[in-house]
Amino acid sequence: MTNDFQQAALNEFQKSASQLAKGKDANAALTKSYERYDNLIAKTIEASSIKPACKAGCAFCCHYKVEVRAHEMLLIKDYLSKTFSAEKIAAVLAEAETNAAIIRTLTPEQHLTTNIKCPMLQDNQCSIYPVRPFRCRNFHSTDANACEQSHGDPSNMEIATGMIEDVAMFADAHTQGFEAAAEQTGKDARVYDFTTALLEVFADANVLKRYQRGKKTLQQAIEIST
Numbered sequence: 001m002t003n004d005f006q007q008a009a010l011n012e013f014q015k016s017a018s019q020l021a022k023g024k025d026a027n028a029a030l031t032k033s034y035e036r037y038d039n040l041i042a043k044t045i046e047a048s049s050i051k052p053a054c055k056a057g058c059a060f061c062c063h064y065k066v067e068v069r070a071h072e073m074l075l076i077k078d079y080l081s082k083t084f085s086a087e088k089i090a091a092v093l094a095e096a097e098t099n100a101a102i103i104r105t106l107t108p109e110q111h112l113t114t115n116i117k118c119p120m121l122q123d124n125q126c127s128i129y130p131v132r133p134f135r136c137r138n139f140h141s142t143d144a145n146a147c148e149q150s151h152g153d154p155s156n157m158e159i160a161t162g163m164i165e166d167v168a169m170f171a172d173a174h175t176q177g178f179e180a181a182a183e184q185t186g187k188d189a190r191v192y193d194f195t196t197a198l199l200e201v202f203a204d205a206n207v208l209k210r211y212q213r214g215k216k217t218l219q220q221a222i223e224i225s226t
């Protein structure tokens with residue numbers, strides 16, 4: 001582990017821990033953490049001689065398995081409730097239901113190698129971009145052709161889409177800093193499958209209460225073992 005990694009993780013841990021201590025849920029602290037993350041990654045990309053190939057409208061990676069923490073899914077629910085119409089939410093949930101029926105038949109390994117369009121992907125763009133989870137933020141590629149090739153051959157794990165070393169390092173450090181601070185609060189730190197978690201946060205009125213009480217927030221969503 002490099003000094004840069006440790007310093008970035010520690011900085012984020014200290015800032016997030018102090019913000020998380022002020023709220024009953026993580027929404028405000030997570031929003032601030034995402035802002036710091038975006039600034040850190042933008043600066044790192046600016047300083048790098050290699051640039052990501054990612055651009056709006058390119059969304060091969062939004063067909064991969066997505067993992068999420070309870071606090072991330074609660075922020076997404078809040079965002080959807082404030083910015084989407086009831087009809088639009090119903091359409092997203094209907095697509096998520098279709099996806100969940102497939103996902104529940106797959107082993108974790110099969111899920112990793114199966115293309116399933118994320119229900120939040122609309123017109124080839126992320127419809128929850130400001131609150132997309134860390135796992136989505138952290139993904140980047142230096143080779144769009146390799147992304148297309150991987151999308152066409154999802155079980156081929158040999159295809160390397162390329163990463164910028166410093167971007168991957170700071171992304172990981174920042175994420176770990178926030179997650180360590182969230183874990184310190186004693187609230188749910190489990191990792192869940194995105195689609196089944198999305199369905200549960202809208203289906204069960206008690207998810208926020210369970211999160212605030214430090215209980216297992218999601219009881220029907222698929223839990224990912226880490």
Ligand code: SF4
Nearest residue numbers: 062118120121126136
């Ligand atoms: S949440 Fe957004 S960025 Fe993540 S997979 Fe879905 S559409 Fe893509």
